Amino acid sequence: MNCPNTGRERLMTCPAAGGKLLVVPMVGSHWLSMQEVVEKLSQRGHEVVVLMPEVSWHMKTSQAYEVLTYPVTQTLEELDGAFSEYVATFLRGLPFPLNVLDMYKKSVHVFNTFFGQCKDLFRSQETLKALNQSGFDAILTDPIFMCGPTLAHYLSLPFVFFMRGFGCNLHFEAPQCPSPLSYVPRLFTFNSDRMTFFQRVENALVSLLELKYCDGFYNEALKLSSEVLQRDVSLMDLVHSASIWLLRFDFVFEYVRPVMPNMVFIGGINCAKKKPLPKLVRGSEQLVCFPCISFL
Numbered sequence: 375m376n377c378p379n380t381g382r383e384r385l386m387t388c389p390a391a392g393g394k395l396l397v398v399p400m401v402g403s404h405w406l407s408m409q410e411v412v413e414k415l416s417q418r419g420h421e422v423v424v425l426m427p428e429v430s431w432h433m434k435t436s437q438a439y440e441v442l443t444y445p446v447t448q449t450l451e452e453l454d455g456a457f458s459e460y461v462a463t464f465l466r467g468l469p470f471p472l473n474v475l476d477m478y479k480k481s482v483h484v485f486n487t488f489f490g491q492c493k494d495l496f497r498s499q500e501t502l503k504a505l506n507q508s509g510f511d512a513i514l515t516d517p518i519f520m521c522g523p524t525l526a527h528y529l530s531l532p533f534v535f536f537m538r539g540f541g542c543n544l545h546f547e548a549p550q551c552p553s554p555l556s557y558v559p560r561l562f563t564f565n566s567d568r569m570t571f572f573q574r575v576e577n578a579l580v581s582l583l584e585l586k587y588c589d590g591f592y593n594e595a596l597k598l599s600s601e602v603l604q605r606d607v608s609l610m611d612l613v614h615s616a617s618i619w620l621l622r623f624d625f626v627f628e629y630v631r632p633v634m635p636n637m638v639f640i641g642g643i644n645c646a647k648k649k650p651l652p653k654l655v656r657g658s659e660q661l662v663c664f665p666c667i668s669f670l
């Protein structure tokens with residue numbers, strides 16, 4: 375094919391001019407917003423391969439992209455069970471601080487259950503070999519479970535995050551955004567950006583806990599990454615070198631704060647598919663929409 379070297383024409387007539395992208399998504403509602411982007415990238419001439427566990431929520435093959443599945447040990451019932459238990463803790467209405475402890479414990483449990491799929495990925499030598507031999511240019515990943523960042527380091531590929539946010543202020547800490555404790559309220563404090571003296575003290579105390587509680591939360595993920603990458607890995611090591619942070623929220627709904635130039639707010643993407651609210655929502659669909667878990 376006769377391909378012009380630059381410009382719009384090249385993109386339209388020569389698909390090979392696009393890049394080769396590996397997508398490492400997360401199951402469930404997260405995937406639904408990512409799918410729109412993945413399809414668009416594919417339409418624009420990039421070669422896109424989506425890595426999917428054999429058992430998942432909402433993930434399907436499509437004509438728009440190639441799918442590479444890997445074997446997993448868990449059943450759909452196990453995933454559903456862990457998630458229902460997790461959501462039930464939000465509805466139980468325990469008093470503070472029992473509610474927070476309970477949520478933390480159940481979050482760790484649901485995390486570890488889903489993280490089992492990442493362990494399965496790194497057990498599948500066949501999949502790893504295929505990935506390494508495919509010559510990808512970059513990875514697009516939802517990093518909440520740290521599987522995508524681990525794989526990106528393992529394959530030595532640049533990576534782009536597509537995400538809602540981490541706990542522990544990590545998505546501001548890792549790109550080194552200033553995050554002054556007097557003005558930026560921490561997750562779970564329910565303060566606003568106008569804090570009294572005591573709220574600022576509370577904010578400071580919560581911020582002291584931040585890296586600790588995430589280390590607990592990501593304990594299994596850090597163990598696996600350290601094993602896979604054959605060195606001691608911290609959360610910061612895994613995420614700080616992300617090339618671009620595509621953030622699925624809008625800062626006007628959060629707090630005014632300085633961000634880095636490689637952080638892009640794309641909250642509108644959640645509204646790409648408009649539909650009237652269904653009259654009756656049943657089962658897991660209802661659980662996925664629960665607002666308290668939206669940061670996950």
Ligand SMILES: *[C@@H]1O[C@H](CO)[C@@H](O)[C@H](O)[C@H]1NC(C)=O
Nearest residue numbers: 502503505506507528529530
């Ligand atoms: C990927 O393949 C290259 C070339 O075959 C090899 O040198 C490299 O060690 C492999 N990397 C991994 C992570 O397997």
